[in-house]
Amino acid sequence: MxxxxxxxxxxxxxxxxxxxxxxxxxxxxxxxxxxxxxxxxxxxxxxxxxxxxxxxxxxxxxxxxxxxxxxxxxxxxxxxxxxxxxxxxxxxxxxxxxxxxxxxxxxxxxxxxxxxxxxxxxxxxxxxxxxxxxxxxxxxxxxxxxxxxxxxxxxxxxxxxxxxxPSPQLFVTIVHPQIEVKTADARSILKKQVYLKDAIKQWGNIAGLVSGILQSDYALISRSLEDVIIEPVRSILIPGFDEIKERSKSAGALGGGISGSGPSIFMLSQSLETAVSVEQQMQQVFQKMNLLHYTYVTTVSxxxxxxxxx
Structure with missing residues (x-):
């Protein structure tokens, strides 16, 4: 050396x-x-x-x-x-x-x-x-x-x-509202126990997501991008989250959610054109709220x- x-x-x-x-x-x-x-x-x-x-x-x-x-x-x-x-x-x-x-x-x-x-x-x-x-x-x-x-x-x-x-081609749209959510705080609000029915649904989604990734099955990836345990709790810390998710999927996104512990939100798309449309929807939500934000249109690297x- x-x-x-x-x-x-x-x-x-x-x-x-x-x-x-x-x-x-x-x-x-x-x-x-x-x-x-x-x-x-x-x-x-x-x-x-x-x-x-x-x-x-x-x-x-x-x-x-x-x-x-x-x-x-x-x-x-x-x-x-x-x-x-x-x-x-x-x-x-x-x-x-x-x-x-x-x-x-x-x-x-x-x-x-x-x-x-x-x-x-x-x-x-x-x-x-x-x-x-x-x-x-x-x-x-x-x-x-x-x-x-x-x-x-x-x-x-x-x-x-x-x-x-091995990842299929996926475009990623990210919006980062200029608020801070500390990881330790986001962990502290999580439930310590979950219902068995929720755990079963979550296991099915995880298995479906991994299978969709391995098979490049975009429809399966989309169906599996659902969280019934963590997101319902953490999303309350992120203003505009539900609207951004709804508008992004209407714009053609496969789905997405909270990036890590937040406050950034990500959406996956099959094409660059869709990813850009999703970015516009994200921007409109936070502009309406007068909340400073940054967006990225990128890919899984x-x-x-x-x-x-x-």
């Missing part, structure tokens, strides 16, 4: 849950993405610099990238350190995997500088420490697609069992964290 070598990476935003797949399904999108520069140094320690204005902590103990690197360094037998510069385009609290992008991005970059010592599954395990810091839970439905790319299924966390799902320069 060469010390003082730097690498620049792009870490994509991710959509977790995919409506019915709470904590087990997620996918990466082509944009937005965070940019990170990571430098390997001979002197032990971790330094973190943010070039954005989100006010995130730079103390490695309180930064998701920092605790991810600490987990990685604990597995090394040689004393090394890292300098990390982060520019976040994925706003914290957006529901688009902002913390996952920092954790996954630094894990992939550091691993590359170390000569690819660790496989992707281990990188996910390191980066999950960042998610625990951010939300209190070691969930992997953002981390995994951010590292693996595409759509991923986390069958189990302990032990970690990851399945990559086959790639995860990308190395863009060395």
């Amino acid at each position: 060469r010390f003082e070598q730097s690498i620049k990476v792009k870490a994509p935003a991710t959509v977790a849950n995919m409506v019915c797949g709470f904590d087990i399904l997620g996918f990466a999108v082509a944009e937005p993405y965070d940019e990170m520069i990571v430098t390997l140094r001979e002197q032990p320690g971790i330094s973190i610099t943010h070039t954005d204005d989100h006010g995130l902590p730079t103390d490695p103990d309180n930064n998701v990238a920092g605790v991810t690197l600490q987990a990685m360094l604990s597995e090394l037998t040689i004393p090394v350190g890292f300098d990390v510069t982060i520019h976040k385009h994925i706003k914290p609290g957006s529901g688009l995997g902002s913390s996952a992008a920092s954790a996954a991005g630094v894990a992939v970059a550091a691993n590359h500088l170390l000569g690819e010592l660790f496989d992707k599954e281990l990188l996910v395990q390191f980066a999950m420490n960042g998610e625990k810091l951010a939300s209190g839970v070691k969930h992997a439905d953002n981390i995994t697609p951010c590292i693996y790319g595409g759509i991923t299924l986390i069958r189990s966390i302990f032990p970690l069992d990851i399945i990559s799902l 086959s790639g995860g964290v990308q190395i863009v320069s060395e």
